[in-house]
Structure formats: structure tokens, C-alpha cells
Amino acid sequence: MIPPGILISAPSSGTGKTTLMLGLLAALKAQGVNVQPFKSGPDYIDPAFHTAASGRASFNLDSWSMDRTRIDGLTGNAAGADLILAEGSMGLFDGVAVPGACGNGASADVAALMGWPVVLVLDVSGAAQSVAATALGFKLMRPDVTLAGVVLNRVASPRHDTLVRVGMAQVGVTVLGSLPRRTAIEMPERHLGLVQAGEQENLPQLLAEAAAFVAEHVDIAAIRAAAAGTMTDAPPPAKIPPPGGRIALAQDNAFAFVYPHLLAGWRAAGAEILPFSPLADEAPDASADVCWLPGGYPELHAGKLAAAAQFRTGLQSFAQTKPVHGECGGYMAMGAGIIDKEGVRHKMAGLLGLETSFAKRKMHLGYRKADLNAAIPGHDARARLRGHEFHYATIVTEPDAPLAHITDSNDLDVPETGSVRTFEGGGRATGTFFHMIAEAP
Structure with a gap:
């Protein structure tokens, strides 16, 4: 009940x-x-x-x-x-x-x-x-x-x-x-x-x-x-198509922003989640089908992430043959570098060419609609997603192929398109500045 x-x-x-x-x-x-x-x-x-x-x-x-x-x-x-x-x-x-x-x-x-x-x-x-x-x-x-x-x-x-x-x-x-x-x-x-x-x-x-x-x-x-309510009977747990059967999920103070309903929906669909900590210099589990880097505050830990050699090389190796996807902070960490608020550049994983800077802050806030140009883990190309973006990073460059056509809640184009890059071994790196909430109804 x-x-x-x-x-x-x-x-x-x-x-x-x-x-x-x-x-x-x-x-x-x-x-x-x-x-x-x-x-x-x-x-x-x-x-x-x-x-x-x-x-x-x-x-x-x-x-x-x-x-x-x-x-x-x-x-x-x-x-x-x-x-x-x-x-x-x-x-x-x-x-x-x-x-x-x-x-x-x-x-x-x-x-x-x-x-x-x-x-x-x-x-x-x-x-x-x-x-x-x-x-x-x-x-x-x-x-x-x-x-x-x-x-x-x-x-x-x-x-x-x-x-x-x-x-x-x-x-x-x-x-x-x-x-x-x-x-x-x-x-x-x-x-x-x-x-x-x-x-x-x-x-x-x-x-x-x-x-x-x-x-x-x-x-x-x-x-x-x-207290009151219109619902009395409990529907079955909501299943959400997972990005893979075994998901290597970054989880620490730099990568903590993943919607709880997504994790619960993936688990309800039978997926296994394998957490790891980039801040502890841990690499994604090589047995996972996919690696997912949530949003968070990588800019506050940029120096530590830049020094996390095992995480970086493990992620690079994983991406050669398997999909890696990042959202907002995770997307920034997949890029070439992050410039912190003092103007110091820190080398990131380099799976994508994205460069972001917090030296000059610019707020990006609001709902997002995305029509995918390429598949991301759990969603095929041409899927229509809805999500939310909130960060203060300035995009210095976003040179890779655009991942999606993205608009705001008023259907106005958003220039931050996300990125996709494919590797010779069959792996793929994708990332967005928005956090996915659901597929469009």
C-alpha cells in the first residue's frame, strides 16, 4: 500500500x-x-x-x-x-x-x-x-x-x-x-x-x-x-533500460550526481553496478560492459584527478573496446583538460577533446531535450532524451563530433551539443553537459 x-x-x-x-x-x-x-x-x-x-x-x-x-x-x-x-x-x-x-x-x-x-x-x-x-x-x-x-x-x-x-x-x-x-x-x-x-x-x-x-x-x-494522497496500490518497481549488464560507476565526492531513480531502475532491470573511486586512483572494473561517469565537482579535485595515473590509464584502456559515458562533471573529466578557478590547467583523461574552464564562470541552467545523433549506453541513435543542466563551466572548446541536437524547454537550440568519439578497438566515448532524467514520452 x-x-x-x-x-x-x-x-x-x-x-x-x-x-x-x-x-x-x-x-x-x-x-x-x-x-x-x-x-x-x-x-x-x-x-x-x-x-x-x-x-x-x-x-x-x-x-x-x-x-x-x-x-x-x-x-x-x-x-x-x-x-x-x-x-x-x-x-x-x-x-x-x-x-x-x-x-x-x-x-x-x-x-x-x-x-x-x-x-x-x-x-x-x-x-x-x-x-x-x-x-x-x-x-x-x-x-x-x-x-x-x-x-x-x-x-x-x-x-x-x-x-x-x-x-x-x-x-x-x-x-x-x-x-x-x-x-x-x-x-x-x-x-x-x-x-x-x-x-x-x-x-x-x-x-x-x-x-x-x-x-x-x-x-x-x-x-x-x-497527509493525504490519490494512490493506494503500489505499482511494480519501474525498470529502466540499463547502459549494460555490468556497469562500472564512478562514485566519490568528485562524481556523486546520478539520479537515484536511474540506479534503482537499472537494478530493477537486472543490471549490476560496480562502483569505483577515481579520487582513490581506482580504474573501472575491466569485467564491466560499460563505464559511467556521473556529474559532480571534478573542478574541486582537478589536481588529484590529474595525478590519478591508474584511473586515467585504466579508463583509457577500457574505452578502447567498450563504451564510456559521462554527464556534466564526468564529461569534463573525460575531456582533455580542466582549468580551475585560479587559472591552472589540469590534464584529464583525454578520451574527448573537451576543454572547460572555471577561471571565468558562466552559469548554464535549465531543462534539456536531446535528439541523439549517435548511440549512448542504453539508448540508440535518434532516441529522444530529457534531462537537466546546471554548472558554471565555460566551454573553451568542444571539438569532437556532436553527440546530439540539444534544445532547452522552449525548444531553443543549446550550443553545448555533447561529444562522441569512436576508437579503433570498437569502443566509444560519449558525454553530455546535461544529466539524463528520462526518455521523452
């Missing part, structure tokens, strides 16, 4: 969604409640924090790139849990201009599709009764989205709390909690958002503090009571 759910959202980024989400997950786990987390949208980092806080793998649900069957199948991972908690991205109604598979990528789409009421986190600093107007607007914006109530964040004093609650009572919005100003449990950030869960040495302590903070100031029982 699929349990009822709640979606945690806000009017914008930086309002406190993640603090509330992690605090709720950790507090409920401490109470013995089995909670299944999800993340609305294409965020790469939050699901790992959800998993650490809840003890269950968190999955992305995305209305722009995924059709309803895929979303339902992923929701099936909640079977056996007591409650679903989903975290939104950006503001509740924020999405792209042109809808995709079953929405425009807004968290409100997922809430409406799944019947999950919304708990809205409101930053009330600098205002009092006026915040109620914001809450009322969110309550009325979409009739198919139910507002369960609000959690007030960054409350200055008991008097401030009382004034805000007066406004909420006037518009009929339930206050489910009131969080005072506090910075001790806010997660450190860098240019792609939060620092990765695997890099947080004090993560258990942060989660324990978040749990205590939320348990003290939020009506957790009322949030549980507000």
Missing part, C-alpha cells in the same frame, strides 16, 4: 524548506515512523540528505521530464512506509514556460497529481500580518492544490509570532509551526547549492539538531494528520 503524503514547499528558494524537511524526516525517524522521502524537480543534492535523515532512498519526481506512468512507478517506492514527505524546489508554482510530459516542472504539479497537501514554509522576517496575504494567494492560486497550512520561519520574538498568527487567522490559514531565527543548523552551500551529504563530516549531529529544533517548534502530529 502507498501511504498518504505531504509536500513541503515555499514561495521561493532560500526560505527554509530543506531545514524543515530534514528536521521532520529525522524527528519522525526518531519516533519510529517509517517515512519515504521524495524531491520534486531535478535537484541533484537534496535526495542524498533525505536518505541520510530518513534511512530510505529518496527519489526525484519531475512533471516536465517524466510522464505519469514514470511518476506513479517511482511513488511505488513508498510501499511499506507510514508516510510520504516530498520536498519542493524553488517556489511552489515555479516552472518553465512551456509544459512538458505532464506539467511545467512546478512542485504544484506533483502535489496535484499525487493529491499531497502542501505545507508552506514562510520567511516572516521583516513583516507580520502582511504575510497572511502571501499565504492566501498560495491557498487560492490553484484549486487542484490543497494548502494544509504554513510553518513560519525566522520568527523574531513571541510578539512577532502572535502578530503573524493574527493575520493567518483572518484568512483562514492554519499555522503548523513557528521556527525562531537560528543559523546553527543551516547547511553550508556552494555554487550548485548545498555541499554534498557525503562531504558533511558532522551530518549526524546536524540532523539530530534539526530534528530537535523542528520537534520543539512544529506540530508534527498535525502535519501527519493532514
Whole structure:
């Protein structure tokens, strides 16, 4: 059976969604409640924090790139849990201009599709009764989205709390909690958002503090009571065509951005995943059918990767006869070199001619559509993929044959086409700047 759910959202980024989400997950786990987390949208980092806080793998649900069957199948991972908690991205109604598979990528789409009421986190600093107007607007914006109530964040004093609650009572919005100003449990950030869960040495302590903070100031029982949902029966695990039967997967702090639903879907289809660490100078398992280099932060570890001779020669040898595919950071590491923010060039694997630089940052952000010119592991030429790109690398040169025709969510051409190179032994190197989410419906 699929349990009822709640979606945690806000009017914008930086309002406190993640603090509330992690605090709720950790507090409920401490109470013995089995909670299944999800993340609305294409965020790469939050699901790992959800998993650490809840003890269950968190999955992305995305209305722009995924059709309803895929979303339902992923929701099936909640079977056996007591409650679903989903975290939104950006503001509740924020999405792209042109809808995709079953929405425009807004968290409100997922809430409406799944019947999950919304708990809205409101930053009330600098205002009092006026915040109620914001809450009322969110309550009325979409009739198919139910507002369960609000959690007030960054409350200055008991008097401030009382004034805000007066406004909420006037518009009929339930206050489910009131969080005072506090910075001790806010997660450190860098240019792609939060620092990765695997890099947080004090993560258990942060989660324990978040749990205590939320348990003290939020009506957790009322949030549980507000949960609802349209799904009751669990569909079978969603299978995704794997890139190979045995997949050598780079996994460490330089290569950590791979969508959890892909790994689960590959395993459900019978694939075996063989992790290795380029930062530990490990080469891909020679018995694997394919090597997959996920995204991450290779630019922060460029010197160490350049010195990882066993990794580099092992990867080069593997690529002579078998396919190697990289996404974003993995693609950069497959290239000829990375220039770090100080302007120092570091030699990379050289499977492709790509050169990237972080000396002059340029943000690349948004959904991507790709019509493949050549096959990548798991997908034939002419396959149509949907994904998401987010990085600050400047492309110095991308000289190899273009892997795909790539457009954004408005069907405008994107110049970063990805690359493909074939080797005499039959191997092939392919890479993209976007992270694949799903084949186009």
C-alpha cells in the first residue's frame, strides 16, 4: 500500500524548506515512523540528505521530464512506509514556460497529481500580518492544490509570532509551526547549492539538531494528520533500460550526481553496478560492459584527478573496446583538460577533446531535450532524451563530433551539443553537459 503524503514547499528558494524537511524526516525517524522521502524537480543534492535523515532512498519526481506512468512507478517506492514527505524546489508554482510530459516542472504539479497537501514554509522576517496575504494567494492560486497550512520561519520574538498568527487567522490559514531565527543548523552551500551529504563530516549531529529544533517548534502530529494522497496500490518497481549488464560507476565526492531513480531502475532491470573511486586512483572494473561517469565537482579535485595515473590509464584502456559515458562533471573529466578557478590547467583523461574552464564562470541552467545523433549506453541513435543542466563551466572548446541536437524547454537550440568519439578497438566515448532524467514520452 502507498501511504498518504505531504509536500513541503515555499514561495521561493532560500526560505527554509530543506531545514524543515530534514528536521521532520529525522524527528519522525526518531519516533519510529517509517517515512519515504521524495524531491520534486531535478535537484541533484537534496535526495542524498533525505536518505541520510530518513534511512530510505529518496527519489526525484519531475512533471516536465517524466510522464505519469514514470511518476506513479517511482511513488511505488513508498510501499511499506507510514508516510510520504516530498520536498519542493524553488517556489511552489515555479516552472518553465512551456509544459512538458505532464506539467511545467512546478512542485504544484506533483502535489496535484499525487493529491499531497502542501505545507508552506514562510520567511516572516521583516513583516507580520502582511504575510497572511502571501499565504492566501498560495491557498487560492490553484484549486487542484490543497494548502494544509504554513510553518513560519525566522520568527523574531513571541510578539512577532502572535502578530503573524493574527493575520493567518483572518484568512483562514492554519499555522503548523513557528521556527525562531537560528543559523546553527543551516547547511553550508556552494555554487550548485548545498555541499554534498557525503562531504558533511558532522551530518549526524546536524540532523539530530534539526530534528530537535523542528520537534520543539512544529506540530508534527498535525502535519501527519493532514497527509493525504490519490494512490493506494503500489505499482511494480519501474525498470529502466540499463547502459549494460555490468556497469562500472564512478562514485566519490568528485562524481556523486546520478539520479537515484536511474540506479534503482537499472537494478530493477537486472543490471549490476560496480562502483569505483577515481579520487582513490581506482580504474573501472575491466569485467564491466560499460563505464559511467556521473556529474559532480571534478573542478574541486582537478589536481588529484590529474595525478590519478591508474584511473586515467585504466579508463583509457577500457574505452578502447567498450563504451564510456559521462554527464556534466564526468564529461569534463573525460575531456582533455580542466582549468580551475585560479587559472591552472589540469590534464584529464583525454578520451574527448573537451576543454572547460572555471577561471571565468558562466552559469548554464535549465531543462534539456536531446535528439541523439549517435548511440549512448542504453539508448540508440535518434532516441529522444530529457534531462537537466546546471554548472558554471565555460566551454573553451568542444571539438569532437556532436553527440546530439540539444534544445532547452522552449525548444531553443543549446550550443553545448555533447561529444562522441569512436576508437579503433570498437569502443566509444560519449558525454553530455546535461544529466539524463528520462526518455521523452
